Amino acid sequence: MPSNTPLPLVAPETSGFLLVGVNSSSPPKLPLVRWNRRRRQLAAQVVAAAGSLESREDVAYVRVFRSRILPPLHGMPRHDLTLLIRTTSPADVAAVRESDTLTGFDTTTLLAGSNAAKIGETESSGKGDFLLNHFTTDGDLDPIDAWLGLTDWYTTAIGVDNSTALRGDSASKFPLVNYVRLPSSPPAFLVNQLLRPSFHRVVRGTLKRSGMRALPGFYRMIR
DSSP states (O other), X not given: OOOSSOOOEEOOOOSEEEEEEEEOSSOOOSSBOOOOHHHHHHHHHHHHHHHXXXXXXXXXXXXXXXXXXOOOOTTOOOOSEEXXXXXXXGGGHHHHHTOHHHHTXXXXXXXXXEEEEEESOTTSOSOSEEXXXXXXXXXXXXXXXXXXXXXXXXXXXXXXXXXXXXXXXXXXXXXEEEEXXXXXXXXXXHHHHHTOHHIIIIIIHHHHHHTEEEEEEEEEEOO
């Protein structure tokens, strides 16, 4: 059960954020993404491109993730790789999105925006598995309010100690993407939720009332 303890919120990052999916000629179709030769070649190209992006004055730094598990959910982003680009400010996101470095790949802008709220430090370590939870909305409620309503449950019941809530602008495919370093493997993380009656009441209930759907993907940081 959620506690009455105040959420361990920290100051949001002031950077702009650009989340971009990158595909090869054959995007992943199965939930478990095999790390084959084609994807390794694409990863080498994307990692090099990330280094090029970081040479720009309007880019703070770039993270590159390879997909590990992409559940078969309708609307789920199915990309080989995902770039999380921090720009020096939210005003710089548009210029970076249109840069030649990115337009040279088959990309999808998943989110362009800023960090609306945060707990802990998601990148205190680059090791382990990461969750990018993409949220859709069909109502007028602020998705960040739903994030705030769920964070207490995840910190107290599941032991999540970090969460970076990214709010998308009108150029985004998703209005909210939650970026989390997991406390366990993806299967253990999922089972730990689903076996708890409070998950269905608190998490699913909050999303339903807010008119939101969650599309969680699991990734490994490779840069």
